[in-house]
Amino acid sequence: MITINVFSTKYNGVFHPFGIESLYHLAVYIREKNIDIELDDLNTLTLEVFQYLINNNIIYVLENNWMKNKELNKIKLSNNDLIKNIKEKMSSSKSMDEFYDFYWIKYQNWYREGLENKGLNVYTIKWNEFINERIGDLEKWIEENKPK
Amino acid sequence: MKNNLLKFGLLVLLAVFTFHSCSDDEQVISPKSVDSIKITIEDKIDNEELNNKIGQDLLKIRQAFQINTTNHKGENYQKKTENDSISIEDIEINIEAFNVIENENGKASYTFEVDFPLNNLDSQEIINLHFYYDENNQLKRQLIKYELSNEELQTVIENQSFDGFWDRISYSNLDDLETTPNSEKITAARSSDPCSCKSKKSTVKWKTPYSNNSGYGGYSSGTGGSGGQTPFSVIPISLQKLWGIAPASAYYPGPNYVGPTCNCNYTIPVRYFSVGDLTIPNTNSNSTPTPFNRRYFYYFPELKNKITTYYNQVYVSYINSYMTSTQTTLEDHNNKQRFITQFFKFLYKLRTENYSAFNYLANNPQKTVAVFNFLAENNSFNAYEFAKSTIDILSLPVITSNNKIDYAEEILRLTNHLKSFGNIEDEIYADYIQSLIPEFNNMTINEVRAIYGHVKTTCNNLTIKYLKEIITPIVTDLVIPVITYALFEATAGTAVKLLQKIPLPLVLRGARLNNLILKTTELGNPGFGNARLIPNSTVAKAEALFASLTKDAISVVPAANNPAITVAHMGNGMKIILRPISQTVPSAVRVIEYQNFNTLLGVDSFSLKFIP
Numbered sequence: 001m002i003t004i005n006v007f008s009t010k011y012n013g014v015f016h017p018f019g020i021e022s023l024y025h026l027a028v029y030i031r032e033k034n035i036d037i038e039l040d041d042l043n044t045l046t047l048e049v050f051q052y053l054i055n056n057n058i059i060y061v062l063e064n065n066w067m068k069n070k071e072l073n074k075i076k077l078s079n080n081d082l083i084k085n086i087k088e089k090m091s092s093s094k095s096m097d098e099f100y101d102f103y104w105i106k107y108q109n110w111y112r113e114g115l116e117n118k119g120l121n122v123y124t125i126k127w128n129e130f131i132n133e134r135i136g137d138l139e140k141w142i143e144e145n146k147p148k
Numbered sequence: 149m150k151n152n153l154l155k156f157g158l159l160v161l162l163a164v165f166t167f168h169s170c171s172d173d174e175q176v177i178s179p180k181s182v183d184s185i186k187i188t189i190e191d192k193i194d195n196e197e198l199n200n201k202i203g204q205d206l207l208k209i210r211q212a213f214q215i216n217t218t219n220h221k222g223e224n225y226q227k228k229t230e231n232d233s234i235s236i237e238d239i240e241i242n243i244e245a246f247n248v249i250e251n252e253n254g255k256a257s258y259t260f261e262v263d264f265p266l267n268n269l270d271s272q273e274i275i276n277l278h279f280y281y282d283e284n285n286q287l288k289r290q291l292i293k294y295e296l297s298n299e300e301l302q303t304v305i306e307n308q309s310f311d312g313f314w315d316r317i318s319y320s321n322l323d324d325l326e327t328t329p330n331s332e333k334i335t336a337a338r339s340s341d342p343c344s345c346k347s348k349k350s351t352v353k354w355k356t357p358y359s360n361n362s363g364y365g366g367y368s369s370g371t372g373g374s375g376g377q378t379p380f381s382v383i384p385i386s387l388q389k390l391w392g393i394a395p396a397s398a399y400y401p402g403p404n405y406v407g408p409t410c411n412c413n414y415t416i417p418v419r420y421f422s423v424g425d426l427t428i429p430n431t432n433s434n435s436t437p438t439p440f441n442r443r444y445f446y447y448f449p450e451l452k453n454k455i456t457t458y459y460n461q462v463y464v465s466y467i468n469s470y471m472t473s474t475q476t477t478l479e480d481h482n483n484k485q486r487f488i489t490q491f492f493k494f495l496y497k498l499r500t501e502n503y504s505a506f507n508y509l510a511n512n513p514q515k516t517v518a519v520f521n522f523l524a525e526n527n528s529f530n531a532y533e534f535a536k537s538t539i540d541i542l543s544l545p546v547i548t549s550n551n552k553i554d555y556a557e558e559i560l561r562l563t564n565h566l567k568s569f570g571n572i573e574d575e576i577y578a579d580y581i582q583s584l585i586p587e588f589n590n591m592t593i594n595e596v597r598a599i600y601g602h603v604k605t606t607c608n609n610l611t612i613k614y615l616k617e618i619i620t621p622i623v624t625d626l627v628i629p630v631i632t633y634a635l636f637e638a639t640a641g642t643a644v645k646l647l648q649k650i651p652l653p654l655v656l657r658g659a660r661l662n663n664l665i666l667k668t669t670e671l672g673n674p675g676f677g678n679a680r681l682i683p684n685s686t687v688a689k690a691e692a693l694f695a696s697l698t699k700d701a702i703s704v705v706p707a708a709n710n711p712a713i714t715v716a717h718m719g720n721g722m723k724i725i726l727r728p729i730s731q732t733v734p735s736a737v738r739v740i741e742y743q744n745f746n747t748l749l750g751v752d753s754f755s756l757k758f759i760p
Contacts, residue, residue, distance in 0.1 A: 013676070025753065032751065100713075101707050101708060101710045105730065
């Protein structure tokens, strides 16, 4: 059983708002950190991180037609139903590639703008350095800054 | 290093002997006679007696070959000697490379080349000092003269026979040297003397044992030059000649001869060359070439060192490599001399026919050396034509015109030159560039000038590379500067044209496409994760690049559940995807994503994010 600490330097890239764009990309990110991971474990970890990000209001999932109508509306599903939906799809999937069409995400404005106010921009690639120098304890910063 | 040369020479000689001992059906000599003669080329004298003799003989030879610097016309003697770099002290015995030949009885004889200061000019003679042990085990020696030009000696080597040249071999016993200059019996030691102010007369009597089949019949016992016996036994490089085919008077062992039992003191011509033996032709082909050491390289001073380095690189077959040596063989010398002559004639012709190209070379020493190296390695008519074309292209100035037609003409000239390389990668590049020319009307003059600049740089770089080595350029490397220009500098309309025109051969699935994809992952600036950020972008640029990259796709279709995503299937699960972006990069316009190109990129997904 693999467990992860999302705030560890190994995984904290999931918090970079200009990196991951979808559930697929999140899975790819986690697999890069665990090269030989089995699909079941990958699904579990991906879902675990995904839930954390959603439950802490850091990201939301876009409507599936967002690319077409160019509006970044939130999917009309509760978080619980969304997770249930993803789990069902994962159970019948043979590869994370099958998720490419679904579950595109957007980082919440409060989160991205908060980091931008600290100096983050699209060219910030030294993420750990940015956190250490500008944020400090990221988990604490999220707690303090997320909408109440 | 000398040892390497010696081994090299030995190998050549042994190869010659082996060839002949195996190939001649008419050979009647016992094979053991072939095997029993051992030839080595050495660079160190271990024999103390021999060493002492050489020292003594050198003085004797210098005396015998004294160079008379007397001014016969009454001119000032001192003045002449100041201008004359030649003296008897210049005569040397070359102990850096000499032959040792053991006869059938294991007795060794030694042959040294006598170096004369003028032998780099029209030398028609090779003079060797040959040592051997007589039947009383006394160390004897004589001078042997081969009146052969370098070319004739090479003919002898190639024919492996002295036929036609036997009467050019003569000898003189050093003990019999006389001091009676101007005697009728005395001949000039060296036949040519370019300086009329000095007469180089020797006191050496030469005897010609093989002329007119007279005087030296019978089989040599090697006892030295008196009576009716040959003083030495030349080993014609073909052994069959050695055993009496020609000239009969010299070597014929008799009808009942069954094999070699003689006490022969074999020798073969020993002649080594150094860079000082080279000559440089003059502009006027009728004038005498200038010795290398006396040549002043006015236009190309760098060639002095270059030629020296080139000459001293000697190919050693047994290690299949080049090594540095100050001395080389006749064949190698002749080959190098021929090339040097040809190279300078090429330069002279270039000066006559295309002075600006000649002048370009004169002002670009590195290019001159590159051309020299190229021609040294590719000595053919085509190579010279290629070099000429190359120099012509390299010498073209960068044009600064306000007329698009001028650039178009120049681009055509440059790209046609690239096509002449006969390399498919160059052709694809050239075709691509040439396909842009009709679009020049819709481009700004600065854009046309920029494209010309890229082509000029690419063409020059490639041309220089081709001179240095045989390379196969990768066409993607060539077009990337143009793609980069399109993405980051060109106006939208021009950029789209430049990207759209990327030809199918350049993006064929496999090596070319992979190379291009790899190159695109270096474009722009690094983004977080596996991404590059392409600034100054538009949707049209991204779409044009995507369309070109996927020209050879198996299929290009909308994603099943998200038609705004365009998926190009490239085989083996690899996909190139074009899609909008989910606002994780503010205002980003499009993403080109490489999916499952793990082998190439090392990651499952890599994104080019086009941002304004």
